Amino acid sequence: MRSLKLSKAFTLIEPGPVVLVTTHDGKQNNIMTLSWTMVMDFTPRFAITTGPWNYSFRALKKTRECVIAIPTVDMLDKVIGIGTCSGADTDKFTRFGLTPVPGRAVKAPLIKECLANIECRVIDIVKKHDIVVLEAVAAYVDTSRKEKRTVHAVGDGTFIVDGRTLDRRKLMSSKLPAGV
Template identity: 80%
Template sequence: MRQLKLSKAFTLMESGPVVLVTTHDGKKDNIMTISWTMVNDFTPVFAITTGAWNHSFAALRKNRECVIAIPTVDMLDKVVGIGMCSGTDTDKFARFKLTPVQGKVVRAPLIKECLANMECKVIDIVKKHNIVVLEAVAAYVDTARKEKRTLHAVGNGTFIVDGRKIDRRKMMAAKIPSGA
């Protein structure tokens, strides 16, 4: 094996999928691209890593809610573009021709063009590591959407796209919660 620089170790575990997180600051909607996500157990609790460097973080901290929207591979250039500009001076819904949809629980909008959306409440912020812990309070999937492959950031400007699905549900049945 060849040794890898520790500064690149994160590229071995960069999770996925890349998500879009919407917020509402009381005046306007915003979107940020996040590739650092984590599922916590089989409950609808998730975590993202973000901080003051993202314009949306102040709204996330203040209003304690957001929407996690899951884009697909056909949206890659929009996903990257959203991450390359700031909501301080850009209406990202308008610039990237995305449709905000009012959810049922939180004020932040869903994104119509995404495969899935989860309305979330902030249940904890771990300041030391910039981890925002979220609980999903509503979830939606666009079953009519033809493109369903999601994106996974490697962390160096490249992405991996989901491929074929391999089913091992029977083998893992004892560990999968009922209804999953």
């Protein structure tokens, strides 16, 4: 093995998939791209890493709600575009040809073109580490969508695309929650 700079260690375990997080500040919708997400448990609780450097953070902090939308590989260029411009001066839904769909539990919109959408409420903001803890209140999946592969950011401008699904449900049955 050869040494790797510690500043690049995160590229070895960068989580995924890359997601789009929508917010609504009372006047307008916005979308931000995030690759730092984490499933916290089966309840369902999630964590994202973001802070004041993202335009959407103000709306997220104020409204304490958002939608995690899960794009697929065919949307990668739009996902990158969304992450490289600001909602302060760009209507990202219009610019990237995405369709906002009203949520049932939160004011932030779902994204019609995404494989799945999870409506969430903020239950904690851990300022020291810029971690926003979310609790899902509704979830949707587009089972008719042909493309289902998600993408995972490596952190250096490259991405990994999901591949084969390996079924090990029998081996893991004692650790899986009921109904999964």
